[in-house]
Amino acid sequence: MTSLTKNAVEIHHLVKRFGQVTAVDDVSLSVADGEFLTFLGSSGSGKTSTLFIVAGFEDPTSGSVEIDGRSVLSVPPNERNIGMVFQRYTLFPNMSVRDNIAFPLSVRGRPQNEIDRAVAEMLDMVRLGSYAGRRPSELSGGQQQRVALARALVYRPRLLLMDEPLAALDKRLREDIQQEIRRIHRELGVTILYVTHDQEEALRMSDRIAVFSHGKIAQIGSGSDLYERPANGFVASFVGNSNMLRGRLRGVSERMASVELADGTVLHGLSDANLIHGTQVEIMVRPERLIPSSSRAGDLTSLQSVEGTVIDVSYLGEAVQYEIATRWQQNIVVRNDSRASGLELGASAHFSFHVHDALVFPTQPSAS
């Protein structure tokens, strides 16, 4: 993103309360023109409420939503020029596939020949040309969502909203349609706001991801930003797998924190947060960054290791996952290329990792 790119959507200090519950708690973000931005979070994190406010189905308690620099809060949803694909199947049951896709143009009073042309184009785009005459009830779930996508795009909306559109589909089909959505995004260059609770889906599809937690944005950034440089323990554990080793802070110098684990082992990791000496902290290490070795790696200053016993081995095809019991009574997970390592059940080994692959965060108030 350059500073020249104009923003399609600007959200400022958005708050939404339902009675006592604050569903959206001071959310601000901007979406660049043509960007694919995903709201990632568990249910009740505020991601869907934020999306519904952008769509116009909910009014915010306070804050603003601007599309192309103009506030849309007083604009009814049908005049916002937004396309939307819902989690549930929302094709009009009494209309054929063709009439479903034609509906947005038909309510806009476009001439019939223009409608026919646009519908044919959209049917082509979602590769359902031969299904034009079918009823929604005669389509599979994946086909229905593709028609819903065509219907949401046929009028060239300024913005496309997608509220967990693939949640009801099985994994294989989901991946196919993810690809298809990516392709359509590339071809049309439409700005997309996508909501999901599936971090893999978010990583695969998005230009940027906003991680939602308790109505707030915990972090917003590209997939690799979130994975390599999570801003806090929540993002670290929510995006990707991670080991969170609990310990007490012994000291920090130049972003390098030393942490003492329960058994006296001292490990080092990077930290951006303001850590207080002596408090409970967590060291995050990704399972694939732990490399098994037969001996301690203590000689190199940047490499450190932990010791443990293999208590479970799972073969996952491209990788092998080990569960390791450590001396400080906390199991950790190690994942390696399945060809590289051959540790057996009950084997004792050292697992080394780079200090830059270890990040130190304050312990979360409600660690899950």
Next chain:
Amino acid sequence: MILTLNRMGRGRFVLYAIAGATSAFLLLPVVFIAFLSFGSSQWLQFPPPGWTLKWYEVLFADPRWLASMLVSLKVGLCVMALSIALGLPAAFAIVRGRFPGRAALHAFFISPMIVPVIILAIALYALILKLGLNGSFLAFVAAHLILALPFSVICIVNSLEGFDISVEKAAIICGATRLQAIRRVTLPAIRLGILSGALFSFLVSWDEVVLSIFMASPGTQTLPVKMWTTLRQDLTPVIAAVSTLLIVMTIAVMLVAAFLRRRIAR
């Protein structure tokens, strides 16, 4: 273990017998009255000593029978239309509304089904008399509408509850106004419920007798009232002929309903 017909062995013949007896119990009066309407006996003798169409001739020759039939038909159609016109917005309020007392309102709309009809009749009679409306078309329609409304409310509430509001939201975000979305998407989706409500409303009015007796005047009578008053004077087989026609009419309505239902469900 699942009890299937095949696993029951000979026991299933007991089931057949019970099913047969139940059907006979339900059908016998209908078949019986149809037989009698073609019997030649003046005294509704069974089995009939001979066969005749005489009673149908008498029926169609009497303008009072035809007049009451016409009244019934008109009242029925009016009740049907009003029942939907009032039941549809009521159902939307019950299903979509977010206001205190919603459940109570729902129960209230259903209550004419539970309140004894005779009590409704007496109360309504007093009111209609006071307004000087007895014997009027309006009185019949108003009285029947009270009984018909719960049927359209129940039918439409049920289908509206089964309709995902996200579909309507999808229509709105596609550019339709709320009214357009309801007219082009929601109403077609719940039309089966509307149709059922309409048919039930018509049938409720068509064979209603208790309220109608109170509303009727010698000048204006619905078909069931005419039957009732005729019956009180003498037991003529014309009654059997009228009853048969009523039954045929009801069966016809049900067949049309079944046909439409199949077309809609397709």
